[in-house]
Amino acid sequence: MRKIRNIIAIFVCKLLTFASKLLGKKGSSGPGGIAMKISPTLLKDLSSQLKGPIIMVCGTNGKTTTNNLIYSLMNAKGKSVVCNNVGANMLPGVASAFINMSSLFGKLKADCASIECDEASLRRVVPHVSPTMIVVTNMFRDQLDRYGEIEMTLGYLNEAIEKVPDVTLVLNGDDPVTMQLAKGRKFVTYGVDENCNVSVRESKEGKFCLCCGRELSYNYYHYSQLGDYYCKNCGFKRPRLDYFAKNINMDDGIKFDINGKIETTLSVNYRGFYNIYNILASVCVLCECKESYVGINSVFDEYKPQIGRMEAFCIGGKTTVLNLAKNPAGFNQAIATVLTDKRSKDILIAINDMPSDGKDISWIWDVDFERLAEGNVNKIYVSGMRKHDLAVRLKYGGFKNVSVVGSERDDLKKIISDDGEICYMLVNYTVLFATQANLKALSTLSEGGEIK
Amino acid sequence: MIITIANLYPDLLNLYGDFGNIRTLCYRLNERGYEAKVTEYFVGDAIDFDNTDIIYLGGGGEKELIAVNEELCPVRDKLKSYVEDGGVMLATCSGFEILGKTFETESGVFDGLGILNISSSWNKDRFIGDVILDSTLVNDKIVGFENHNTRIEIGSYEPLGIVQCGCGNDGINGREGVCYKNLIATFLHGPLLPKNPSLADYILFKALERKGDSTPFISIDDTEENAAREYMLKKIMK
Incomplete structure (x- = not known):
């Protein structure tokens, strides 16, 4: 019965996706939502077939780019990857991405998955798709009317992570807010380990140490609340970074070294300091998946930024x-x-x-x-x-x-x-x-x- | 003439664009030939109440709000005398909450500054959305945005306005904000004054009046401000 329900759900989803494409709509999330109504277990049935890692990417900014970079890296390693690379990042969009990679009879034709997920939706997605790794790029103020204060968003992420206790967190170590998720959990970090003087006058979100409530100090900071922070009161500070960027040159494109667990130099032809974080996060994921980082520069070089990213x-x-x-x-x-x-x-x-x-x-x-x-x-x-x-x-x-x-x-x-x-x-x-x-x-x- | 604006703890109370309020006050003074001086106060600074014409208290998250309340508690009598004496003050967003005798957050009940004889309570349902008020204070509509879990019953105080759209102080009485002498406090957060030039002018006029200058204001070009207001009024009232 479950199998028949799945087949009907997949058929309907594929048909609707096809129809909406004919009508010129992007239609990436709606059909998945309908499929999940027909067969609530479908997504779980599909995702549990994956033999390789399942990566989920969350965070206020840089989700789509980071996720697409992970997809490109995995692809370059010859893997077939489930990816919602159109940015449909709530449960229905995730379902659509899996169904698109599945046969009509519910056989998933993929090795691994890299899924961008909205912070508030992650807790609803993980019961269906159990991640090996969760990347959190950063936590900034965004759409306060939807999420309330930033601590509420942290609460959503904590709730999701509680449901998958074996997950490895891949965290932006430069962000004191994101690092709140690390407590008592398996995690690796990345960050920028030198003062690049890119800061602008803007309000910092993590003004207070989220551990003890006192004001945070900084050796230097990059932008928003990202930087080399420490708390004079309780000792909370930026962790030792597992993967860090150094010797950054942004005169023409971006060129920098990644040190820490690996040693390599990358050079790309697009701009934007924030792209260093996106690249670091994706390299961190690749290496933690035990894939070789040799030859990845060409992947970054050929990467076409998503629509509307410069x-x-x-x-x-x-x-x-x-x-x-x-x-x-x-x-x-x-x-x-x-x-x-x-x-x-x-x-x-x-x-x-x-x-x-x-x-x-x-x-x-x-x-x-x-x-x-x-x-x-x-x-x-x-x-x-x-x-x-x-x-x-x-x-x-x-x-x-x-x-x-x-x-x-x-x-x-x-x-x-x-x-x-x-x-x-x-x-x-x-x-x-x-x-x-x-x-x-x-x-x-x-x-x-x-x-x- | 110089108008001195005290911006209290801008590093802590700037949840969402509160800076726009200070900008607006300065701009509208300058356009009329007055000089504006903004003094920013940080934790540990002594506030010079005697030489302040307008006090601004913005909004912050829970932790920031509690820190500011602790910081202001030792000088609450001075702040109270300032308000009782007709000193001009604007508190927006969560800055409103600490002005009462007690205020409640998700973590518990705290003693406030006791400037007003009100108390606030916390509710898990959040009031979020666009707001329109009918204000007799400025004889105009006030447009803004609210985002709060707190409920405040203002008793016999005058509200800033009557809610035409939105929730207001408690979602029941249809009243928003509070006015007492020259103190205005409101949940309308962030940049309230840029889109409400008549409220900005009311505040400035009161500050100048207290300094002995009651010259009527010359009108200034508000084309952009009015267009932004019109958009909101149309959008919300439709």
């Missing part, structure tokens, strides 16, 4: 860079990365307030937009549902002549044709997909010579 388009001979940023830590890092580009630039900032973005956008006042004043900026545009709030924010940040614009293709075209040598578009979650589609279309028109 994704470049060429339109009318000019480069436009699209980047997703959905919370203060993400925005401040995006701004820091934009500032490393010395060319004159036009900038679009766009924010929606749909439920998946978070209805409360108070955090725009925690973003250090003021730094853009030193960034050789030609013009700043704002759009999205909360464009007027952005206009207020920038006005009070001392910027004059900020342009409030719409989100249509023609609006984007107008921005791109302004006088800057390059254009940056920093957008939050639900703005991303439409903007990306429009930029792609403009880029195709441009190739056809229709835009000059």
Whole structure:
């Protein structure tokens, strides 16, 4: 009976996925949810067939990139990997990912899994898919209206980890908040073991030692609350890092050494300090899975950042860079990365307030937009549902002549044709997909010579 | 004329964009030719109540709030005299809670600063969402966002406004915030003033009045602020 239910569920899921693709929808999570209604045991039946490791990736920022890097590394090792690499990271999305890799009769055709999972959903996913490792990239303020304070999110993760006592945690050792999860558990850590002076003025989340309640001190800090921290009162401090980055050079792409349990040098052609963490986390997972790290540099080099992760388009001979940023830590890092580009630039900032973005956008006042004043900026545009709030924010940040614009293709075209040598578009979650589609279309028109 | 704004413990009480309130006060003073001076106070600093025109107390998480309460307890009489004397003060988000005689968090009940004769209680259901108030104080609508487990019954005090949308102090009486003399306290968190210029101006006017300057304010260009307000009013009231 269970087997028949599974077959029906898989059939329905595959059919719906196919149908929604025909309709041009991304449709990555809905069908999985329906399949789970038909057969609640399906996911467990599928995931228990895996012989290799099951990795889950959580954390406020960098989940998707880290997960996709793990997928690419495992793939390069010749493994077939279940991966929700479209970012559908709640239970239905996880179910869809497994069903997509399964035959109609419920036979899973994969060796291992790398699954991105929403922090609040992990506790609902682990009863169905029992992870070998859980990666936690960082814990920043994000969508407070959905998660409440950060301690609530820690509570969700603790609840999930309790359910899988044998799991190995892969933790960002530079984050005092994330390290709260380590207590009494099996874990390995990664981090950046030198002062890179990338910090920006922003509020730190882990101001207080979560062990004793006193204020934390820092030998140095990277951004948000990440850094070499210690508590004068109770002795809580950054652990000895198992995998750490050193000799970091960010002049052109990123080049750094990984030391600790391994010794290697990596060099990639994309930018952003935060990418060091994403790479470290994925290398840490690879090595802890007892896979060789020889030859991995080419995997990182060939890695194409996901849509909207500093994704470049060429339109009318000019480069436009699209980047997703959905919370203060993400925005401040995006701004820091934009500032490393010395060319004159036009900038679009766009924010929606749909439920998946978070209805409360108070955090725009925690973003250090003021730094853009030193960034050789030609013009700043704002759009999205909360464009007027952005206009207020920038006005009070001392910027004059900020342009409030719409989100249509023609609006984007107008921005791109302004006088800057390059254009940056920093957008939050639900703005991303439409903007990306429009930029792609403009880029195709441009190739056809229709835009000059 | 110089208006001195005391920003209390910005390193602890800045849960969510509270900085926007200070920015707004300064901007609106400067636009009218007044000088704004912001003094940030950190744990261990002695607050100069005599030379302060506006006190701002923002919101923080539970641990931060308890730390701030402990820090302010020794000077609560001075703070009380400041408020009783008509000193201007704005408390937002969880800053509201410690002004009462007692306040409750998830970990228990604590003695507050006793500036107001109120007490707060904790409830596991969180009030989260957009808020619109009808305020007689500023004769205008106030828009904001609330996110709190705490319930406060303000008794015979005046509220900041009557809830048109949202939950307010206790989700029952339809009242939000509290006004006592020139103290305004509210659950509306983070950047309350950027989108409510009339409330910002009310606070500034009271501070200037206390210094003997009752010159009516010249109006300034609020195009962006009004557009942001309109969006929220439309979105919530639809």
